[in-house]
Amino acid sequence: MGVDQHGLRTTAANPAALDHYDRAVDELLHFRAEVVAESDAALAEDPTFPMAVALRGYLGLLTTDFDDAVATRAYLAEYEPGEVLPREQAHLKAVGTLAAGDYHGAGRILADLTIEYPRDALALAVGHQIDFFTGNATSLRDRIGAALTSWHPDDRHYPNVLGMYAFGLEEAGHYDRSEDIGREAVERNHRDVWGIHAVVHTYEMQGRFGEGISYLDARLDDWSTGTFFNVHNWWHYGLYAIEAGDRKRALEIYDTVLHGPFASGVALELLDAAALLWRFELAGDPQPERFTALVDSWQQRAAEPHYAFNDAHAVMAYVGAGRFDLADALIADRVEWLRTDRPGVTNQAMTARVGLPVCQALVAFGRGEYEAVVDLLYPIRGYVNEFGGSHAQRDAVYKTLVEAALRAGRLPLARALVSERLNVRPCSPYNWLKQAELARALGDEAAAVVAGERAAALARAGGSVPVP
Template identity: 30%
Template structure:
């Protein structure tokens, strides 16, 4: 029996096909563009069940309505080959088939079986994490990564997955330990770098976080557009807190919105960063126009609520009519989505969608009603803490614009607990205290801004 480079059993195959299998696994786990070579490899090796199953996976990760259709030929070929394949390979094809049919609970159950029998199958673990993350089941991410640890403690990628799972479960010390272990094993481990950036952002270690990411930027080579743009997105958040608005805007222009402008993750990163820049009083010019030009094709896209909500805000903020079309699609999804996500669409995504459109159109009382109704269960739509913080920032912005200053003051001071010296936060806080007739507190907030900027001068 042959094995992949992680030691998992593979049916008899050629050396070239096995090298392509290994190349996809390692490229995928390292977020490198070479993972895309699996499409050509599947065509070159039509008798390889894994290459065809992996090609189907790559198309499903397109995160677009046509993804299953694009994956179908490769999945069909893999299913034809399954009869004579190794049980692990057959199970993986079943996992991909369930995913393609949008039977995510079924796919997760199959992944659980694979992980118990072959705990070094870290590709399946990573894909399981993708689905758990999209549904906000962060403890499941931690449970499955921890279960693989005895068998795969030598693999940096596993420690990176474990770090992010810990972070999403608010276990920040454990997350940092796991991330640093991953980086000891492999300095170029972008998911571990990303997890450590999350920890530092959450703990208000802003200067340390910026310095850390700047210190590993030399390893950001060969990365796919999501990983490259997302690491720059995190660096831009640190720059914003530091008061380096020009650097944050340059990160957007030179890195975050320069690559795959039709790809879901690049699009939501752009929407999220532009919105944050605006709420930090940065003039973004006509940048919404370019983003909306690429979002227009998403007018019926309800593949994932987390993605849809940000497409919607970008379209509404740019004043595009497709925002109404997409809002109507969300309302349909609230009634027609598969059973396992229907409540998320109806009870979380729909009120959030209505709130986002209201905010973009200047109806702040309605924005508050919608966004606040969704907020307690917002993790169900997926996304990380840092990503979902956009919605909390929009609520804060709506409170201020609706003159609900007492509530805004409460929110700002709570936020100062994890961004104590943040320049945009303290500037906003000073303005709120002025309007509340508390000049002494306003002066303290302005002093924090002045000290912060002076320290970085």
């Protein structure tokens, strides 16, 4: 029996096991690869340590990789817990539920656990990631907010909890509060890459890409290396570069980091690579060679139905590479998979409601069937969040709908879609470029010129303020 770094009792067999577990949680909160080694070290000291077992299970399941999930299920099936504390039992139940494919059920167990043990950093971190994978903005905010007053500013991991809260605030639309909390988290701990990420998201959602670039540049050494999250933050930098009209810089980032010589090929990095290239596809700047380089990795990662959000990005890569045969095969496989009901498997509903129509729309877009794209995406636009990701990530879907509406000549719908975007994010050059394209299609050349000039002015200004 022992007490962890946050004052919670555990059934670790010896102090060394608990020490390695505490270090593992610290590494997890900082998104450092060393979490795996520390987790293994804790289990080497005590293979029956319930919290270390749960942590290892979470690590294998949060990759969203099918093979990792299979291996994790096998590992958990062999584990025979002895007498455990109620908190540990809840974690074992949560990780087992997650291993069975029930994201929502696992999230609920961890939420209940957090009510009883608000200082359980592992429950907060894993629950937060589950909320992210299911696109639950309200829970991203409130799961952390419900625990926050139980943490003291002097606590070692208080900044990490603030960073999580900042991201939840951003996804729930509280941008001013998100920026303040995120900046505080980073000021308290400059290596809080999730806090940096939260601030970056806030700038993205407000069209403040110039400030975002400056913020990342000023903290380059804090976020760009040494974690398994640096690739994703570089992806955000690439989005800023695209918004600023600097596509060359975005592709340099792609070739150097997103799918460069040291690319890991894990699903989370492949997502970023495909998502960045898809924005080039939408802009009429196809990247078939770069997309082709992603195909083999995606074939390995998306061979089985496991996470619909991954499927959509695999299809982006297939379509961008001209491999419609692979895209069609993936879609046919998911259609067949949906014929068998799998109670409690969250991905089945994700696939049926969002993943499958998004995949079908991406293929239709690649084939130039823009009416079909609109017919597939417009009805689901209100609940695309259900298949996971952030607002910034899912914007690829909404931009596909905008582009398809314009290309299909569905001008009243395009006008509505562009108007929505402009009024939420008037600082975005992309939104004004679409307004210019729409005005030109409607025969209003003067309005098109004005909108184009506004887009150019915002690109130069970094989107800090809307141009009058």
